[in-house]
Amino acid sequence: xxxxxxxxxxxxxxxxxxxxxxxxxxxxxxxxxxxxxxxxxxxxxxxxxxxxxxxxxxxxxxxxxxxxxxxxxxxxxxxxxxxxxxxxxxxxxxxxxxxxxxxxxxxxxxxxxxxxxxxxxxxxxxxxxxxxxxxxxxxxxxxxxxxxxxxxxxxxxxxxxxxxxx
Numbered sequence: 270x271x272x273x274x275x276x277x278x279x280x281x282x283x284x285x286x287x288x289x290x291x292x293x294x295x296x297x298x299x300x301x302x303x304x305x306x307x308x309x310x311x312x313x314x315x316x317x318x319x320x321x322x323x324x325x326x327x328x329x330x331x332x333x334x335x336x337x338x339x340x341x342x343x344x345x346x347x348x349x350x351x352x353x354x355x356x357x358x359x360x361x362x363x364x365x366x367x368x369x370x371x372x373x374x375x376x377x378x379x380x381x382x383x384x385x386x387x388x389x390x391x392x393x394x395x396x397x398x399x400x401x402x403x404x405x406x407x408x409x410x411x412x413x414x415x416x417x418x419x420x421x422x423x424x425x426x427x428x429x430x431x432x433x434x435x
Contacts, residue, residue: 270364271360271363271364271365271374271377271402272364272376272377272402273402274401274402274403274406276376277373277376277401277402278290278401280376280418280421281410281418284414284417284418284421285417286410286414286417286418287410287411287414288408288409288410288414289408289409290401290406290407290408290409291306291309291406291407291408291409292405292406293305293306293405293406293407294405295368295403295404295405296368296404296405297367297368297404298368299313299315299333302333302407303333305407306398306407309398309407309409310396310409311394311395311396311397311398311409312332312391312394312396312397312398313332313333313398314330314331314332314333314391314397314398314399315330315331315332315333315335316328316329316330316331316370316371316372316399317329317331317337317353317370318353318354318358318359318363318370319339319348319351319352319353319354320351320352320353320354320355320358321343321348321349321350321351321352322348322349322350323348323349325348325384326354326358326362326382326383326384327346327348327351327383327384327385327386328363328370328372328374328375328383328384328385328386329342329386329388329431330372330385330386330387330388330391330399331387331388331390331391331431332388332390332391332394335388335390335391335431335433336433336434337431337432337433337434338431338432338433338434339351341432342431342432345429345432346384346386346427346429362377362378362382362383363375363377363378363383364377364402365377365402368404369400369402369403369404370400371399371400371401371402372385372399372415372418372419373399373400373401373402373408373418374402375418375419375422375424376402376422378422378423378424379423381423381424383424384427385419385424385425385426385427386426386427386429386431387415387416387419387426387427387428387429388428388429388430388431389428389429389430389431390430390431391412392412392415392416392428393412394412395411395412396409396410396411396412397409397410397411397412397415399415
């Protein structure tokens with residue numbers, strides 16, 4: 270069974286990570302999230318769950334206004350024919366449904382199947398906001414604590430300048 274938000278918060282506590290969680294109506298898109306979370310300080314983010322032709326999986330975590338050029342990104346990381354991962358695969362690997370994708374879902378990737386990519390521009394923010402496994406909440410952490418959490422889940426994130434569409 271995938272981790273619950275309560276288990277996630279216990280993991281954050283165990284790692285000594287300070288966080289603040291805000292409850293709101295469920296949101297499924299960046300536009301919907303802005304309506305409910307714009308008052309929360311810090312960078313607001315989105316997450317792209319990607320799969321390439323060879324089966325490699327990527328979680329790209331970036332600011333909500335970043336328009337990632339997937340073709341240029343594919344070349345940057347040496348992937349073959351990137352596409353969005355199917356909901357079934359998302360559930361199998363990260364234990365979340367579309368609309369709830371988050372770096373916090375790496376708590377469920379115990380086999381470290383995901384390559385984690387963090388946007389350099391996002392990491393320049395002091396505070397960052399993500400769903401804590403459910404899209405009816407937003408949890409705020411520092412950028413350094415985000416890295417600490419990801420590493421605490423056994424992943425070594427790559428921080429990259431993401432190519433953007435014009």
